[in-house]
Amino acid sequence: MHTIYLVDDEVNLNRVLVKYLEQEGWQVKSFTSGEAAASAIIEKPDLWILDIMLPDLDGFQLIKRIKAHDETTPVIFISARDEDIDKIIGLEMGSDDYIAKPFLPRELVIRVKKILARAYATPKTGLIRYGDYTIYPEKRVIEENGQEIDLTSKEYDLLILFATQIGTPMSREQILVSVWGDDYFGSDRVVDDLVRRVRKKLSKLELETIYGIGYRLVAA
Amino acid sequence: MHTIYLVDDEVNLNRVLVKYLEQEGWQVKSFTSGEAAASAIIEKPDLWILDIMLPDLDGFQLIKRIKAHDETTPVIFISARDEDIDKIIGLEMGSDDYIAKPFLPRELVIRVKKILARAYATPKTGLIRYGDYTIYPEKRVIEENGQEIDLTSKEYDLLILFATQIGTPMSREQILVSVWGDDYFGSDRVVDDLVRRVRKKLSKLELETIYGIGYRLVAA
DNA sequence: AAGGATTTCCGCAGAATTATGGGAGAATCT
C-alpha cells in the first residue's frame, strides 16, 4: 500500500482528491500550506502531488527540498496557470508528471497509478546504477565499468533485493523469504554467508551490517 | 542495447535527458557542441538526438554529415523555435521525428523507443550476424563463412530464440514453451539435450549455462 | 575494560544441477 502526500490550499478540491485517492486504497495525507508539507518530507511518502501556487512555500521550492532529500521520490504537479505549466516543462523541475487545472479526479488517479507503477515496480527493463556498477536486472548481469562479474543465482537474488531497496534495512527473515522462499527451514546464518560472498565479489557495494537487525545497502 | 548520442548545449536539459535515457537501459553519450558531435559520427551510434540551435555547427548541418556517413541512422530533432520546426517539416531534412521544446523527458523517451523499434526491429526478412555465423531467419538457414550448416527444426528454433535475445538468460520453462509449445509435458531435461546438440554443431556459439537458471547466448 | 552477544571468516562435504554417452522408439525420407 502506498502513501501519497497531497499539497493544495484549495480546501474543497483537497477534500475531493483525498476521497478519490483513498478510494484506490492509498494512504493519503493532505496539507494546505507549503511549510506544513516541507516538515513532512522526512516521512518519505511514496508520491507527492503538489499545487504550484501555495500561500507560503510554493511548489517549485517544495520539489527542490523533496528531491534534495530523496532524488527518486516521484512528484506530480498540478496548476491552473499556463506560465507555471511552461515552467514545469521548460525548466525541468524534476517532476514526473503534471496536470493542468481544471481536471477530473479520475484523470489524476490514472496518472498516479502510472507513476507509482513505474517508480516502484522492480525494473524488468532498464538498469540500476550503483557507483561503478551497472546492473541489468532482466539479464541477471552486473558489470563494473563494463567488466562483467559472475554471481551465482542466490548471490544475484540478494543483490537485486538490496539494489531495488537501497537504504532500506532488511532483516534476515525478510532476506530468507525473498531469496530462499518461505519454505526454507534451515538456520538464518546462511544469510550472513551469502552477504559475505556478495561482499567479496562486489567489494564496492556498501552492504552495511545493522547489529541485531540485519543488513542494508547504503546509497552509493 | 542501443547507443544514443545526444547533442544539446543546454547543460541542464542535457543532464536530465541523459538520466532518463540511461534509465531505459540505453548507452548515452552527450555533446554540447556541434563540432564535438561531428567528430563522433564515425562511432555510428544507433540514434542521434539533435538540438537545432547549437553554438557552432547547427543541427541541420549535423544531420547532413550524419546521413552522408550512413543514410539509415535515425535522427530526432529537438527545437524551441517555430521556424526550425517548420523547416524540419517543410524541407524534409531527413529526420525521423522531431519534438518541440518544451517537452517532458518522458515524451522523448517514448519517441526514441518507437524510432528504435522501427529502425532496429529484428527483420523477419534480413539476417542476423553472430561472429562467423550468418543466420537467414526466413530461410531457416545458418552459414559459417558461407558454408551452410545443417540444423534440425528444433535446433533451429532454439538458435533463433537465443539469437534474437542475445545476452538474456532463458529458463528451461521459457525454452520449452518457445520451442516445444505450451502443450508439452515431458521432462525439461530435453532442453539440456537440445542445447548440447546445438553446441556440438555450432561450436563458436557461446551458449552459456547459468546454474539454477537456464541458458543464455553471450554476445559475440 | 570485560564479557556476552552477534557477526565474520574459512574450508569442505554433500546437495543440487548440468554434461555426457548410449539406447529405444518416433518421425521423416526414399
Added chain:
DNA sequence: AGATTCTCCCATAATTCTGCGGAAATCCTT
C-alpha cells in the same frame, strides 16, 4: 517398408553451489 535421422529419456560422471560447524573478530552493554 526400410533406412536414416531425430527426439526423448535414462544412468552416470562432472561440475557448481550452498549450508554448516567452529574459530576468530567485532560490536554493544554495563
